[in-house]
Amino acid sequence: MLTSPLIDHILATIPNRTIGVLGDLFLDRYLDIDPALNEPSVETGLTAYQVVGVRSYPGAAGTVINNLAALGVGHIYPIACIGDDGDGYELRQALGKMPAVEQGGIFLSATRRTPTYTKPMLGKEELNRLDIKNRTPTPEDIQDRVIALLDEAWPRLDALLVLDQVSEKDCGVVTAKVRDHLARLAERDPKKFVMADSREQIWEFRNVAAKPNARECYSTRDRGGLSPTQETLDLEVWQRTSTLGRVLFATEGECGISLFDPQSPGRRVRVPAYPVFGPIDICGAGDSCSAGIASGMVSGTTHEQAAAFGNLVASITIQQIGVTGTAPPDLVRKRWSEVNK
Template identity: 80%
Template sequence: MLTAQLVDHILTTIPGRTVGVLGDLFLDRYLDIDPALNEPSVETGLTAYQVVGVRSYPGAAGTVINNLAALGVGHIYPIACIGDDGEGYELRQALGKMPAVEQGGIFLSATRRTPTYTKPMLGKEELNRLDIKNRTPTPEDIQDRVIALLDEAWPRLDALLVLDQVSEEDCGVVTRKVRDHLAQLAERDPAKFVLADSREQIGLFRNVCAKPNEREICEAVDWCPWDEEREAQDKALALAHATGRHVFLTRGEKDIFLPTPWKREGTTEGSGATVVPTYPVSGPIDICGAGDSCSAGIASAMVSGLTHAQAAAFGNLVASITIQQIGVTGTAPPDLVRKRWNEVNK
């Protein structure tokens, strides 16, 4: 599906492209603890861990942004609401260090918190994570501003990646109202590539491509499959029919199952699926952020004029690079992409 010429075409095309990222921006904060400095708390008698370093990175939609920037996308436009708080300040600082990221679509709210995953690291051991999330519905005025920013950016976006990270319904950026408005935009402009990724609501998107994994598709699509052994594949086919767009069903180390949408309502005319294999990886792997790097690869290929199957293959290639970067959320800059392509085609 891919060739060296196509890989090079993607990498030389995307510096001139604009990709939007709509969704939940998290702060990933690591607290580096030195066990040798542990001391007892005078007040409680419990061990007081001593933090010797704080590392902050954009997470959730920020991981997608980081991967787009590393690949070389020329303009990246996030659309999100974060809290007017210290975590939001750290998040904007971290985004400001990335090339090509425009922060005009990120706005602050005094009524919302910046979602944050705080990860205490006791030496190399990760202790219990501390989560800050918004657990109340997103206010109407915030939803309206997200929609206004999306409308304003839409004409200049070559593609849009949607990341619905928050499990609690309508408590994040991509609420039902935002999702429905996106469906209207995509219906009016079917040539624009939009890819949605959602932990809990992937079955509710319409008129956009979807990228679920097997758990997400099985839990989100309320429909009895034709073949119980092929539950995920059959539900992906059903979702492609419902959305009218391709579905990129990621199946771990195996492949991407890529159903095509049915062309005529109520028939199977034109339907089918392509299986796009992953690239073999040896040695230890770290799958943290693999799905986000795959999404960035897919979008980069689509804005470069490749087919959906070729885009899936490029997404797999990018993910095969990032999962080999242990202990960090990996990225795939162009030199590593070309090197990896040469490795898999020896």
């Protein structure tokens, strides 16, 4: 599926492309704790951890943005609402360090918090994560602003990636109202590549491609306690893909990606993963795969070739331990040279 000339073509094309990222922008904040400096709290007697370093990165949709930037996409346009707060300031600072990222589609709200994952690191051990999320429905005026920004950006986008990170229904950027509007835009412009990734609502999207993992594909249907066969599971996916309207990229970890195309019912195309040996860290693997797929599609590849490129990118990022990995062009070429042997 992939060849050296095709990889060179993708990497040479994407600096001239614009990819939008619509969805939930999180702040990933790491607190580096030195265990040698632990001291008891005078007030409670509990151990007071001493933070010696703070690292902040764009998370959720920000991870997709980071991967697009590392690959070399020329223009990246996020569309999101974040809080008018300190976490939002840190997030915008982190985004400002990335090449090609335009922040005109990011707006602030005094009524919403910037979603934040705080990860205390006691030496090399990650302690319990502290999550800040919006757990109340997104106000109507914020939804309308998101839609207006999407309409404004739509003509200039070569592709759009949609990331619905918030599990609580209609509490994030991608609400039912935003999804419905996106479905109408995508229906009017079927040649524009649009791909959605959602933790809980993947089957609520219409007229767009989708990239669920195995759990998101199969776990939302009640089967009365029965264990279905793979044939039954595939039939369910086909039925749902027909309502989705575009190609489904089902990611399956070390097994790669399965493509379900509603234009070819019953024909499942398996795109194998590239083998990886030694320790791996799958944090952010799906987001790096999305960036690879989008980069392929805006370069004129087939769905199979784009999926293969996504697999190649993910095989690079999962080998970067303890960080949310990225795959710049030199690592893409190096990795292809390894697997192409």
